[in-house]
Amino acid sequence: MTNPIQPRLTQVFRFVRCSYANGVAELVYAFDQGEELIERVSFPAPPHLPPERKQAFDAALKLLHLFAGVSYYKAGIPPKIDIADGPLDDATADLLEALYLHGLAEFAYRNGLDLRGRIVFPRTSSSPSPLRGEGHALAQALALPKRTLVPIGGGKDSLVAVEAIKQTGGDATAVWVGNSPLIAACAQRTGLPTLNIQRELAPGLFELNRLGAWNGHIPVTAVNSAILALAAILYGYDSIAFANERSASAATLEYEGQQVNHQWSKGYAFERLLGDWLHTHVAADLDYCSLLRPYSELAITRAFARLTPYFDVFSSCNRNFKILGPKPADRWCGQCPKCHFVFLALAPFLPKPRLLAIFGRNLLDDDTQAAGFDALLEYHDHKPFECVGEGAEARAAMYALSQRPEWQEDALVARFRSEILPQLDATELALEPWLQPAGEHRVPARLQPALAAIG
Ligand SMILES: CC(=O)N[C@H]1[C@@H](OP(=O)(O)OP(=O)(O)OC[C@H]2O[C@@H](n3ccc(=O)[nH]c3=O)[C@H](O)[C@@H]2O)O[C@H](CO)[C@@H](O)[C@@H]1O[C@H](C)C(=O)N[C@@H](C)C(=O)N[C@@H](CCC(=O)O)C(=O)O
Numbered sequence: 001m002t003n004p005i006q007p008r009l010t011q012v013f014r015f016v017r018c019s020y021a022n023g024v025a026e027l028v029y030a031f032d033q034g035e036e037l038i039e040r041v042s043f044p045a046p047p048h049l050p051p052e053r054k055q056a057f058d059a060a061l062k063l064l065h066l067f068a069g070v071s072y073y074k075a076g077i078p079p080k081i082d083i084a085d086g087p088l089d090d091a092t093a094d095l096l097e098a099l100y101l102h103g104l105a106e107f108a109y110r111n112g113l114d115l116r117g118r119i120v121f122p123r124t125s126s127s128p129s130p131l132r133g134e135g136h137a138l139a140q141a142l143a144l145p146k147r148t149l150v151p152i153g154g155g156k157d158s159l160v161a162v163e164a165i166k167q168t169g170g171d172a173t174a175v176w177v178g179n180s181p182l183i184a185a186c187a188q189r190t191g192l193p194t195l196n197i198q199r200e201l202a203p204g205l206f207e208l209n210r211l212g213a214w215n216g217h218i219p220v221t222a223v224n225s226a227i228l229a230l231a232a233i234l235y236g237y238d239s240i241a242f243a244n245e246r247s248a249s250a251a252t253l254e255y256e257g258q259q260v261n262h263q264w265s266k267g268y269a270f271e272r273l274l275g276d277w278l279h280t281h282v283a284a285d286l287d288y289c290s291l292l293r294p295y296s297e298l299a300i301t302r303a304f305a306r307l308t309p310y311f312d313v314f315s316s317c318n319r320n321f322k323i324l325g326p327k328p329a330d331r332w333c334g335q336c337p338k339c340h341f342v343f344l345a346l347a348p349f350l351p352k353p354r355l356l357a358i359f360g361r362n363l364l365d366d367d368t369q370a371a372g373f374d375a376l377l378e379y380h381d382h383k384p385f386e387c388v389g390e391g392a393e394a395r396a397a398m399y400a401l402s403q404r405p406e407w408q409e410d411a412l413v414a415r416f417r418s419e420i421l422p423q424l425d426a427t428e429l430a431l432e433p434w435l436q437p438a439g440e441h442r443v444p445a446r447l448q449p450a451l452a453a454i455g
């Protein structure tokens with residue numbers, strides 16, 4: 001038996017190889033000369049890959065290998081990264097360095113680490129590209145079928161995106177990664193064709209965790225995005241429409257000059273980087289976008305409040321999505337930042353009894369939850385490390401409730417009125433501005449009617 005590796009003492013993280021056969025992608029990594037860590041991604045009923053898509057498929061597979069490596073790299077964060085296939089072109093190395101640095105920023109902050117200058121992917125040129133990916137010719141267009149993969153996360157956002165596409169007659173498939181029964185139920189409820197891709201982390205990672213590996217948040221949306229890019233080429237889709245909101249681009253906090261954003265790979269900077277990279281390295285006609293990009297969380301909860309057929313199946317509570325360990329008995333644990341935020345953000349747009357029926361309780365009439373709501377409001381604390389809206393939009397929602405007779409007496413709303421509201425600038429508390437679309441997006445022309453249907 002080989003000696004167990006001490007993950008924090010390793011020197012090299014190695015991208016060993018990746019392969020695909022019969023619907024299964026194998027992604028292989030190792031630290032130093034340690035045992036191979038093999039992640040598998042399984043695509044159901046894999047079709048025969050048309051030869052004209054082979055080059056694009058190989059490029060997407062390589063990207064998935066590089067992106068999914070973040071789960072393993074973080075276990076040891078050794079000083080050197082090695083890629084058996086050889087060095088990356090500048091645009092790819094830039095993308096990877098941005099993803100690992102910003103996508104692991106929360107991990108680094110919470111572990112007291114500074115990864116700046118440490119994450120260096122081998123590249124064919126000797127210095128980082130000043131062009132940041134510009135200057136690459138477009139990849140070949142593949143005449144991909146005009147249909148859309150819509151990732152489903154079990155929560156409200158993707159369901160808003162689905163309904164907008166359905167409303168405008170778009171050809172779409174509801175797709176999800178992993179084996180969550182909750183997500184499966186939401187996908188079924190959409191009435192769209194479905195596609196469920198399985199992802200199995202290397203069991204050796206859990207062993208490394210037991211041996212004291214570094215651990216923490218990873219940019220999982222980037223991994224899901226790379227899986228879906230591969231799926232788009234394999235099954236034939238010309239677009240992948242995520243449901244990432246405008247607020248996802250806002251940092252959770254700033255620390256020693258670095259922005260730390262829990263949701264970095266849901267943000268617009270990542271969307272731009274990956275969207276451009278897919279156009280230049282995979283297929284000129286494969287679009288990657290977020291259909292909800294111009295919308296705030298509050299605009300999305302207002303849209304979701306109309307989607308009553310999903311109320312008994314959806315949940316935004318991430319405790320449902322753990323790979324290991326027990327799942328919560330209820331779809332909403334009622335204790336975590338996501339439960340707090342979604343309760344607060346839906347409250348202005350739903351009749352109160354309807355909201356209480358979804359959650360099975362009134363989170364705003366429970367003194368023990370005060371600290372959780374304070375963090376959402378950025379009162380005495382920073383925004384939680386979770387997928388929640390901006391502090392200012394949480395304050396706008398709370399202010400709206402504080403003006404409504406049916407909410408005013410609830411413990412935490414009453415406390416907001418008496419204790420927090422007097423310290424706030426009343427001119428910054430209106431709900432209405434949050435309901436207007438704003439900012440850039442990359443939604444392709446074919447999907448823009450769906451974008452307009454959301455508002
Ligand atoms: C469900 C969840 O929140 N998991 C995070 C949690 O993991 P935990 O240890 O409590 O349990 P498991 O989920 O069962 O994971 C076991 C270990 O496996 C490793 N791991 C898991 C998934 C993965 O893709 N890569 C991994 O390396 C990890 O070592 C786990 O300990 O805490 C972990 C440590 O802080 C987090 O890494 C787990 O987060 C998952 C990656 C995850 O899927 N989280 C999403 C719910 C999530 O955070 N989504 C974000 C998206 C933001 C983005 O930019 O992508 C969001 O909703 O805001």
Ligand SMILES: Nc1ncnc2c1ncn2[C@@H]1O[C@H](COP(=O)(O)OP(=O)(O)OP(=O)(O)O)[C@@H](O)[C@H]1O
Pocket residue numbers: 150151152153154155156157158159175176177178183221224241242243244266315316317387
């Ligand atoms: N397991 C998954 N498979 C595929 N896509 C996923 C998965 N989990 C999340 N996503 C996608 O990632 C994006 C961000 O996830 P997020 O959790 O914010 O959205 P959501 O679950 O739709 O809504 P909510 O904010 O209410 O949780 C969404 O587009 C979502 O569909």
